[in-house]
Amino acid sequence: MIGGGSWATAILKILSEQSVRIRWWLRDPKTVAHVQQYAHNPRYLSDVSLDRTKITPTTDLKEALSDADIVVLAVPAAFVEDALAGLGPADFRGKLVVSAIKGMIPESHCLVTDLLEDRYGVAERDLCIIAGPCHAEEVALERQSYLTLAGPDEAQAHRMADLMRCRYVSTATSPDLRGIEYAAVLKNVYAIACGICHGLGYGDNFQAILVANALREIGTFLDAVCPTHRNLNESAYVGDLLVTAYSQFSRNRTFGNMIGRGYSVKSAQFEMDMVAEGYYAVKSIHELIKRHRLVMPITQAVYRILYDRVSPNLEVTLLKNYLR
Numbered sequence: 668m669i670g671g672g673s674w675a676t677a678i679l680k681i682l683s684e685q686s687v688r689i690r691w692w693l694r695d696p697k698t699v700a701h702v703q704q705y706a707h708n709p710r711y712l713s714d715v716s717l718d719r720t721k722i723t724p725t726t727d728l729k730e731a732l733s734d735a736d737i738v739v740l741a742v743p744a745a746f747v748e749d750a751l752a753g754l755g756p757a758d759f760r761g762k763l764v765v766s767a768i769k770g771m772i773p774e775s776h777c778l779v780t781d782l783l784e785d786r787y788g789v790a791e792r793d794l795c796i797i798a799g800p801c802h803a804e805e806v807a808l809e810r811q812s813y814l815t816l817a818g819p820d821e822a823q824a825h826r827m828a829d830l831m832r833c834r835y836v837s838t839a840t841s842p843d844l845r846g847i848e849y850a851a852v853l854k855n856v857y858a859i860a861c862g863i864c865h866g867l868g869y870g871d872n873f874q875a876i877l878v879a880n881a882l883r884e885i886g887t888f889l890d891a892v893c894p895t896h897r898n899l900n901e902s903a904y905v906g907d908l909l910v911t912a913y914s915q916f917s918r919n920r921t922f923g924n925m926i927g928r929g930y931s932v933k934s935a936q937f938e939m940d941m942v943a944e945g946y947y948a949v950k951s952i953h954e955l956i957k958r959h960r961l962v963m964p965i966t967q968a969v970y971r972i973l974y975d976r977v978s979p980n981l982e983v984t985l986l987k988n989y990l991r
């Protein structure tokens with residue numbers, strides 16, 4: 668397991684329901700010492716009790732990978748390259764590499780699975796993602812959740828689905844790796860839009876219109892960027908959009924809400940102490956929108972608010988003309 672945030676901690680809890688041995692890479696030696704002593708992550712989901720008979724924390728990533736069959740990545744996308752610095756294709760050879768990340772690599776504007784394929788030589792058949800509507804906080808509370816394990820190799824996806832299934836988590840599989848990965852990135856941008864509108868004083872009626880239009884934008888994007896037959900009504904697409912748009916636990920919605928209430932990006936990020944992936948992702952998606960000449964008014968409005976500092980009030984007023 669690579670990553671020490673709330674999602675990594677929640678996935679560790681789920682995986683620990685099985686008979687597994689997990690090496691857990693954390694970047695901070697103090698966190699490793701805390702986990703060794705107290706069996707809790709000190710900063711994220713600190714109520715979750717970690718099974719130390721199954722989980723071994725370390726700051727040595729090479730060592731953590733050396734005898735792993737499966738590598739799970741759960742750091743925010745903006746920090747993936749930092750986290751993997753010093754590793755090469757040999758470190759991933761023969762392993763199933765699973766991304767739990769719902770973000771894009773800044774600057775190169777690529778998906779995490781693209782980075783894994785292009786830079787680390789991971790074969791397409793050895794890639795899988797963890798997707799679906801699921802907040803780490805609800806996993807911590809053992810509230811019933813559903814995850815989708817998406818990957819082109821059915822056997823590998825089923826292997827992960829079996830590992831991630833437990834009393835409070837049901838799992839399904841899908842072959843639509845890139846489509847679901849993009850949908851999971853996009854929903855974060857729409858959660859920011861929902862938060863902004865809420866912060867501006869718009870109500871549930873408007874949010875329902877926003878979410879309906881957001882789903883249409885996801886369809887427009889996927890049809891252009893990775894076309895295939897897919898059903899957006901499946902939970903990995905629309906379900907993830909809904910949970911992020913409506914949940915009290917949503918980081919992206921919380922971040923957007925602060926922007927709508929007048930916070931600057933910097934002060935909203937400072938207040939949160941957690942990462943809102945949509946802030947980084949909207950920049951990459953904006954590039955892809957230009958490249959593919961798409962019309963995606965909600966995404967473009969969020970981009971202009973966050974990066975061109977256009978007033979949220981003005982952008983949402985203009986956006987109203989495009990919604991239906």
Ligand SMILES: NC(=O)C1=CN([C@@H]2O[C@H](COP(=O)(O)OP(=O)(O)OC[C@H]3O[C@@H](n4cnc5c(N)ncnc54)[C@H](OP(=O)(O)O)[C@@H]3O)[C@@H](O)[C@H]2O)C=CC1
Binds near residue numbers: 672767769801
């Ligand atoms: N939280 C959730 O419910 C879900 C999250 N996800 C996805 O999981 C991924 C991880 O998110 P999540 O666990 O929520 O993140 P959190 O906000 O909970 O944690 C942030 C993580 O980023 C690390 N970090 C912060 N700054 C840096 C840096 N400069 N370099 C390297 N690492 C850094 C932190 O490490 P440190 O503690 O050492 O500062 C910490 O591990 C995201 O892509 C998210 O979209 C997907 C589904 C659900």
Ligand SMILES: O=C(CO)COP(=O)(O)O
Binds near residue numbers: 914918
């Ligand atoms: O992806 C997630 C839930 O499926 C978490 O992202 P948010 O915290 O922004 O909702």
